[in-house]
Amino acid sequence: MSVLGVVAAVLAGASIPLNLWQWWLGFRFPSRGGEVAVHFTPAISVLKPLKDCDAGTERCLESWFQQEYPAGLQLLFGVASGQDPVCAVVEKLREKYPDRHAELILAHPVLGPNGKVSTLCHLSARARHEYLVISDADVFVEKKFLSQFLPALRDESVGLVNCFYILANPTSLATRLEALAVNADFWSSVLQGISLGRMDFALGAVMAMRRCDLARIAGFERWVELLADDYQLGNEIAESGKQVIISPLRVECREENRGPRTVWRRQLRWARTLRVCRPAGYFFSVLGNGTLWPALAFAVGAPGGGWLLGIGLGVRMLGALSNYRKLTGRAPPWVPFLAPLKDLAQLAFWTLAFTGNKITWHNQRFRVNRGGKLTPLA
Numbered sequence: 001m002s003v004l005g006v007v008a009a010v011l012a013g014a015s016i017p018l019n020l021w022q023w024w025l026g027f028r029f030p031s032r033g034g035e036v037a038v039h040f041t042p043a044i045s046v047l048k049p050l051k052d053c054d055a056g057t058e059r060c061l062e063s064w065f066q067q068e069y070p071a072g073l074q075l076l077f078g079v080a081s082g083q084d085p086v087c088a089v090v091e092k093l094r095e096k097y098p099d100r101h102a103e104l105i106l107a108h109p110v111l112g113p114n115g116k117v118s119t120l121c122h123l124s125a126r127a128r129h130e131y132l133v134i135s136d137a138d139v140f141v142e143k144k145f146l147s148q149f150l151p152a153l154r155d156e157s158v159g160l161v162n163c164f165y166i167l168a169n170p171t172s173l174a175t176r177l178e179a180l181a182v183n184a185d186f187w188s189s190v191l192q193g194i195s196l197g198r199m200d201f202a203l204g205a206v207m208a209m210r211r212c213d214l215a216r217i218a219g220f221e222r223w224v225e226l227l228a229d230d231y232q233l234g235n236e237i238a239e240s241g242k243q244v245i246i247s248p249l250r251v252e253c254r255e256e257n258r259g260p261r262t263v264w265r266r267q268l269r270w271a272r273t274l275r276v277c278r279p280a281g282y283f284f285s286v287l288g289n290g291t292l293w294p295a296l297a298f299a300v301g302a303p304g305g306g307w308l309l310g311i312g313l314g315v316r317m318l319g320a321l322s323n324y325r326k327l328t329g330r331a332p333p334w335v336p337f338l339a340p341l342k343d344l345a346q347l348a349f350w351t352l353a354f355t356g357n358k359i360t361w362h363n364q365r366f367r368v369n370r371g372g373k374l375t376p377l378a
Contacts, residue, residue, distance in 0.1 A: 002300070002301075004300050004302075005297070005300050005301055005302035005303065005305075006302070006303075008293065008296045008297040008300050008302045008305075009297050009302035009303055009304060009305065009308065011287065011293040011296070011297070012293040012294040012296070012297040012302070012305075012308040012309075012312055013308065014287055014293070015287060015288055015289060015290050015292075015293045015294065015312060016290070016294075016308070016311060016312050016315055018192075018287060018288040018290075019288060019290040019312075019315045019316055019319050020315055020319070021192060022185075022188045022189060022191070022192050022288065022319065022323075023188070023315070023318070023319035023322055023323065025188055025191040025192055025195060026187070026188035026191065026319075026322065026323040026326050026327075027322060027323075027326065029188075029191060029248070029326065030248040031248065031326075032248055032249055032250050032329075039147075039151065040150055040151040040153070040154040041069060041070050041071045041146075041147060041150060042071060042129070042130065042131045042150065042153075043071045043072030043073070043074075043128075043129040043130070043131065044069070044071070044072070044073055044074065044129055044131045044132070044133055044146060044150065044208075045074040045076060045127035045128055045129040045131070045132050045133070046064060046073070046074065046075050046076065046132075046133045046134075046135065047076050047078070047120055047123040047124060047127065047132060047133070047134045047135070048061070048064070048075070048076065048077045048078065048123075048135055048136075048137060049078050049107070049115075049116045049119035049120055049123065049136075049137070050077055050078060050079050050084070050086045050090070050119075050137045051079065051080065051084060051086065051115060051116075051137070051362055052084065052085065052086060052362065053084075053085050053086040053089050053137075054255060054256040055256040056138065056169075056254040056255055056256045057086060057089055057137065057138070058089050058092070058093070059140065059254065060137065060138055060139060060140045060254055061077070061089060061090065061093055061137070062093055062096075063140045063141050063142075063143075064135070064141065065093050065096070065097040065100050065102065066097075066143055067141070067143060067144075067145065067146050067147075068143045068144050068147065069146045069147055070147070072101070072128075072129060073100070073101065073146070074101045074102075074103075074127065074128050074129060075100060075101065075102040075103070076102075076103055076105060076123045076126055076127060077090045077102065077103065077104050077105065078104075078105045078106075078107040078119040078120070078122055078123045079104070079105075079106060079107060079119070080106075080107050080108060080110050080115055080118065080119060081106075081108075082106055086137070087104060090102075090104045091104065103126070105122060105123060105126055107119035107121075107122035107123065108122075111221070111224045112224025112225045112374075113224070113225055113366060113374040113375070113376050114223060114224050114225065114226060114227065114229060114374060115362065116229065117220050117223045117224045117226075117229045118224050120134065120220045120229075121219070121220045121221055121224065124211075124214070124219065124220060127211065129211075130210055130211050130212065131150065131153065131208065131209075131210060131211070132208065132209055132210070132211055132214065133146065133149075133150075133206065133207070133208045134204075134206070134207045134208075134209075135205065135206045135207075136204060136205050136206075136253070138253045138254055138255045139165070139205050139206055139251050139252070139253055139254075140168070140251065140252040140253075140254050141206070141251050141252075145249065145251070148247075148249055149161065149163070149206070149208060149247055149249055150208060152208075152245060152247055153208060153209070153210065155243075157242065157243050158242065158243045158244075158245055159209060159210070159213045159237040159238075159240065159241075159242025159243060159244065160202055160207055160208070160209045160213070160233070160234055160237045160242070160243075160244045160245075161207070161208045161209075161244075161245050161246075161247050162202045162203045162204075162205075162206065162207045162208075162234070162244070162245075162246060162247070163203070163205065163206055163246060163247040163248075163249050163250060163251060164187040164190075164203065164205075164246065164250050164327060165182070165203065165205035165206075165250065165251050165252070165253050166182070166183055166250055166251070166252045166253065166327060166328050167179040167182045167183055167253055168252040168253065168254045169254060169256075172258075172259075172260070173260075173338075174258070174259070174260040174263040174264075175258045175263060176332075176334060176338055177263070177338060177341065177342045177345055178258070178263045178266070178267060180320065180324065180335060180338055180339060180342045181267070181342055181346065183323075183324050183327050183328050184319075184320040184321075184323040184324040184327070184335065184339070185320070185323070185342075187323070187327055188323045189285070189288070190203070190246075192288075193281070194246075198238060198243070198244075199234070199238065199243075199244045199245065199246065200234065200235050200238035200239070200244065201230075201231045201234040201235055201238075201244070201277065202230045202231065202233050202234025202235075202237070202244055203230060203234075203246075204229070204230030205251055205253060206251050207230065207233065207234075209237065213237060213240070213242060216240055217233075217236040217237065217240055220233075225373050225374055226371075226372045226373060226374065227273055227276060227359070227366075227368055227372045227373075227374055228273050228276060228277050228372050231273075231277045232372075250327060250328075265359075265360040267345075267349050268349060268352055268353075268359065268360075269359040269360065269361060270349075271349040271350060271352065271353035272352075272353045272356070272357065272359055272368055273359075273368075273372075274353070275353040275354060276368055276371075276372040277372070282350075282353065283354070285350070286347070286350050289343050289346065289347060290312055290313075290315060290316030290319070290339075290343060291312070291313065291316055291339070291340040291343035291344060292343060292344070292347055293308075293312070294308045294309040294311070294312030294313060295309060295312075295340075297309065313340060316339050316340065316343070317336035317337070317339050317340070318336065320335055320336055320339035321335050321336045357369070358377065364376065365377040365378075
């Protein structure tokens with residue numbers, strides 16, 4: 001019996017319970033909320049940093065104009081350039097919904113390489129209300145989302161509420177693999193992480209917080225040179241003594257024209273972001289690769305390699321199917337069959353995360369330095 005075979009068998013044997021644990025946590029996560037028992041609807045300022053647009057942008061932004069929210073609702077859209085094509089989309093929606101308090105703000109000057117944070121600095125200065133909602137441009141929400149999302153902040157011990165997001169409309173192989181990574185694996189891995197302790201980071205699709213809590217950690221300005229602003233925000237809120245919690249609500253991220261090159265660049269950026277934020281945790285995350293280790297055990301003739309491969313793939317495929325359905329409400333028939341292929345692709349991104357430090361973000365190249373500091377590249 002070779003040493004390699006024994007090691008492969010041990011790693012395969014460890015990956016199976018890790019995947020079962022992740023599957024169980026996803027299964028136990030509350031179903032998406034309906035009407036909430038506690039009504040808490042303070043006036044809100046929604047901050048939406050924007051850059052460029054595609055065929056889905058107007059529908060996503062319009063969903064925020066269509067919110068059924070009984071209190072004051074200020075919508076602030078920020079762009080770094082008045083020539084950005086998304087400006088025309090916002091102006092069209094402002095004309096369509098004249099009763100909404102919506103503003104398009106030129107977020108200039110640009111304060112640092114993280115353009116999103118630079119825009120948030122300008123938007124937060126124009127916010128009128130104590131309660132802030134921060135959301136990415138490609139997020140689509142249901143009409144009662146804010147009414148169901150904000151009550152979590154009624155508890156003064158909660159400093160930030162965020163939620164999981166769904167990658168919608170996958171059509172190609174590349175987008176289906178990306179959707180599987182997000183809709184089946186990412187959110188359940190987050191649950192796995194926070195099951196070991198408190199949540200000390202945030203997911204940036206939609207976040208809600210109080211202005212006073214943001215002021216307590218000195219605002220957005222400190223992160224204009226950093227990559228992982230949502231992680232930093234959640235981390236500092238948690239370090240200040242407040243809770244960061246996950247809402248049972250989900251939102252959809254809708255982005256058109258995601259070609260293989262776009263998917264590759266985004267997955268690599270996310271991998272290197274995770275490596276910067278949690279280097280040790282991301283390094284050991286490869287132990288949960290439900291395809292790699294059972295396949296390796298089988299390939300090197302490890303003891304029980306055939307059983308490990310069969311059980312490992314079965315757990316992986318059924319777990320992906322269950323978690324995808326739990327988050328999105330449905331699971332296309334391709335989900336279990338693409339799960340092993342996604343695992344092998346994830347191994348490539350995991351390797352590249354530790355062997356390089358360059359990313360592409362909004363068609364601009366950056367070097368990610370120690371501590372997550374961004375340096376623009378020509």
